[in-house]
Amino acid sequence: MLYFDHSATTQPSQPVLDTMLQVAQNYYGNPSSVHRLGEEARRLLDQARSQIAELLHFDNQEIFFTSSGTESNNWVLQKIVKAQQAYHPQRNQVLLSAVEHPSITAQIPLLQQMGIEVLMIPVSGEGQIDIEAFKKLLSDQVLLVSTMAVNNEIGAVQPLAQIADCLADYKQILWHVDGVQAIACQMDLLHQKRMDLLTLTSHKFHSVRGLGLLAIRNRVPKAALLHGGGQESGWRSSTENLPAIVATAKALRLAWEGQKQAKLALTQYRQQIVTQLETNHWQIFGGEKTSAHIICAALPPLPGEVILHAFSNHDVMISTSSACSSRKAGHHPTLQAMGISEAIAQSAVRISMSQMTSQDQVDQLCQVIDQVSQTFNQDKKGVK
Amino acid sequence: MLYFDHSATTQPSQPVLDTMLQVAQNYYGNPSSVHRLGEEARRLLDQARSQIAELLHFDNQEIFFTSSGTESNNWVLQKIVKAQQAYHPQRNQVLLSAVEHPSITAQIPLLQQMGIEVLMIPVSGEGQIDIEAFKKLLSDQVLLVSTMAVNNEIGAVQPLAQIADCLADYKQILWHVDGVQAIACQMDLLHQKRMDLLTLTSHKFHSVRGLGLLAIRNRVPKAALLHGGGQESGWRSSTENLPAIVATAKALRLAWEGQKQAKLALTQYRQQIVTQLETNHWQIFGGEKTSAHIICAALPPLPGEVILHAFSNHDVMISTSSACSSRKAGHHPTLQAMGISEAIAQSAVRISMSQMTSQDQVDQLCQVIDQVSQTFNQDKKGVK
Known part of the structure; x- marks a missing residue:
């Protein structure tokens, strides 16, 4: 075959599966539990978070684990946009590139129900964002811009450096990047300081299924999508999927090294x-x-x-x-x-x-x- | 130790880990892919769904996989309540038992922001819902009642049969049960036809971390929490966590048999x-x-x-x-x-x-x- x-x-690689298995078998405490097994789990969690943060050029406390790229993207458009609007009530536009994944575009009706105007950034015949058209869409009306790093259908690499330049004069606009397809061989693209939010998902780079992440710069106003036990510093409740988190930290390191x-x-x-x-x-x-x-x-x-x-x-x-x-x-x-x-x-x-x-x-x-x-x-x- | x-x-059991590993290694296709590997993955997914449905006395198409009990509970209170209100705009109350998990109670402010009045159902000195007090709270104002099957702090088994009796005259009220703590030895409690919605999570019964489910009767109006690729019949987008799903179907069967x-x-x-x-x-x-x-x-x-x-x-x-x-x-x-x-x-x-x-x-x-x-x-x- x-x-x-x-x-x-992708198929999870053997070293990644081995790691997941070892954590599932030996570090099965709930990281929120205060006994020894819980403390050990929490240490592993902190360690994985810090490894991932380093690979992505974010701070430790800026890495939030979710269950999928879809959840991360929903979190951004359903909640982070709202939190941003609370600080900037006069802004009411969201710009999406015309080639975003369904987990972005399927939320357009929700955004519109929130009273937000959604404008699409056109792309060239080769699938890259049209930078001149993008510039014209930028204004003090814009809350958030969402672009891919690498498109999932044709692989178009987006001009993130040029997008960052355009956004230099618009510090109040949040910039979200869906980096899901960038890990295979475009990971350096993601090291963009101007980027405010970054979505990744584990199963696209030989890690296990069922783990996403959203990196959120400290400067970004936050609001939770999932409420409950207060995990992830209160911003994403759910018992942490530790075996998948540690396995994914390893998979991301292997992807970076390769x-x-x-x-x-x-x-x-x-x-x-x-x-x-x-x-x-x-x-x-x-x-x-x-x-x-x-x-x-x-x-x-x-x-x-x-x-x-x-x-x-x-x-x-x-x-x-x-x-x-x-x-x-x-x-x-x-x-x-x-x-x-x-x-x-x-x-x-x-x-x-x-x-x-x-x-x-x-x-x-x-x-x-x-x-x-x-x-x-x-x-x-x-x-x- | x-x-x-x-x-x-709980620690995932060895047979459950073996199953997860086997699926991760051999059935790694995306169930949404139309090639052979995708079709095989979809068959396994359908099979696991039907096994779980049978164990829980729900129909196949009533089982929706999520990432955690917290996600399931958030889905119910953030979205299903809204969908129900669209059909019953004159209703504006939600009843929660006073001993619910934080993934229910942390959402009270959100419900209130939606204009919903949240009323708490008192419990006895032994932690069981006070049925007489519950009856008095029931009215044509109520959209949804959320109760546990077994309380997580002290283990109080809730009188689900009596709750069902009380709700017999209120067919328009949705009844959600958080059954997360019931799988160890109270699983038969969950076989309640009047129950409209049921939350479970894998890691409480020796399955792997990172899988929840929400069982939703066909009669319940639905609205998605996660939007995107349209998985789970359009109601819960995200690439399906197949290894965890198949492993959890096995863990649930073992829990039932035991x-x-x-x-x-x-x-x-x-x-x-x-x-x-x-x-x-x-x-x-x-x-x-x-x-x-x-x-x-x-x-x-x-x-x-x-x-x-x-x-x-x-x-x-x-x-x-x-x-x-x-x-x-x-x-x-x-x-x-x-x-x-x-x-x-x-x-x-x-x-x-x-x-x-x-x-x-x-x-x-x-x-x-x-x-x-x-x-x-x-x-x-x-x-x-």
């Missing part, structure tokens, strides 16, 4: 796969500023689902778009925002890699691309 | 521990209708923290109250609601067991109770 759907989710090498390897793999696809007359989306681990391509007029199943028959796992949209046929918000016609977009599939992807797997994938494409091209000729 | 803090959290025997054993253990405590002049809280797995007791005027540390020095883990309140010194909402004086309540500690507790552990605990108590009693004499 060849797995090329790492942007949907960045440089992964970027080199993945860039080469991407080039090889793109070349193969182009040889077989595929259309490739995105341009130079696309993260090396994601390839979005189409073979129109074939529907993406048909292509996906052809690959699946060769035991190769790819996806039609993001997993979060993939059960809604033909839903490609990013391609749509890039101005790709529906006729082309409906044929799009995503091939996504990770730091664990090997040369051998890429070679095998290229063979399958060739086989599948030739079959399809013959079918096309047959129809003619 | 003797662990008697199972009501705070109910009868556990209830017998725990009843005997409780009696033995209570007898020991009474011999050493402790005061026991709660009465006959207390779940066998929880013992709440005090040795006034000693502060609970001092008692806890004395046990911890003997490598015995107990708690001063619920873990969720234990870092707030002297916070005993249940004892307070029962009318216990602050002078006595500040001395309270909780000894909590699970299906894994053994006779040998109980014997050892009783020895430590005797030793610790004698030391304290000598100290008292010394002071005199």
